[in-house]
Amino acid sequence: MPAVFALRQQKRMAMFVIGFSLLAFYCHAQTVHAILVADTKDPLLYKACKRDVEIMHRQFVQLAAAIRYQLSEQVIWDEEFSRKRFDDVLRDLSPEPNDILFLYYTGHGYNASQRTGRFPVLLLEKDEQASEQNPGLMVVHQALKAKHARLCITMGDCCNNLVNNMRGMVKKTIAPKALTLTDELMNEAYRTLFLNMKGDALIASSQPPQQACAHPDSGSFYTRSFDEALELASRYNKNISWLTLLRDAQTRLTRHQATRAKQSIYEINVVGIAPTETALVTTPAPDVSKSDSSGRISTSLSFDQMNRHLNELTDKTLSSQQRLTAMSRLTGFFSKNARIDIYVNSTLGDVQPIETFVRRLYLNADRIQQINLIERLSEVAADGLHYKRAAIQEVW
Known part of the structure; x- marks a missing residue:
């Protein structure tokens, strides 16, 4: 009997070790890789960019908790804000096939008359001699997609006009006063957008040749609009999609006098529980009535x-x-x-x-x-x- 008992104990321990190892593997494999890039050295934008980082960090924390993924977050700001550091972080990213990649950029951006791309260039290097090193948002997105994560989101809140005009600072926005529902209801939107989807989305706060706008206290207007749309959808909406979310963010952007004529642009290529929402969109869809x-x-x-x-x-x-x-x-x-x-x-x-x-x-x-x-x-x-x-x- 003692020998049989010992054998059973060994089998149980072996199964426990295997189960624990599998659990550790899946927990490790399922990760939200969040990269926050913020020009907090800029004398005009540093306060707004810091506020943007706070907003998006909160969203990443809520996202990871809602879908029960680990959060691996890297912030490129202050003295680390450079093309070299940016390239190092992107090169070292190694997501698992079921992971999520989400890169968010807040800072100056620009376009150029000879460029054909509608998405902006990120002003990581401000020295004119090094300006050719600045990457386009589309190029960054393509590099991230090549990492083969299940879902890849690239978002840039920056200007998209000629380089001699920089981002403007305008009147503060007002935070929404949302009703409080249960956490489980709020988690549904995150699961629909991030857990039950695969593919990619590329998002920019402005189309060429437009400026983006920000306020030092409330942050960048498009970031705030995106945050409001996601927060309110998670509380109020039963049926959410990336297309609906980004349309609502655009609506919230145009509520303010300073950004009334501003137009965000985005390309969505996601499939999942709502395949009819798969779309390639660069302008809001018109009402069909x-x-x-x-x-x-x-x-x-x-x-x-x-x-x-x-x-x-x-x-x-x-x-x-x-x-x-x-x-x-x-x-x-x-x-x-x-x-x-x-x-x-x-x-x-x-x-x-x-x-x-x-x-x-x-x-x-x-x-x-x-x-x-x-x-x-x-x-x-x-x-x-x-x-x-x-x-x-x-x-x-």
């Missing part, structure tokens, strides 16, 4: 389009005709007797018919800072094309 027999505008439900029309309706810089058009488009998302649960900041304040609610938005535009559809708390009508009840947050 039609009139039904009652004359109402009918459209397929879209989180990003809804948010765009909601915020257009409260934008006092738009003409009355533009806002009335937004009102017409907005009502087309709702059934005739739809009811709206109105949250003022984080408190449910009132329930109103859709017509009353839309007029409320129009009249209170100068006081409402931001509008957000809470899709998770909304109910779609039987036709699948309209909301019969919707929860909408007004940020005052």
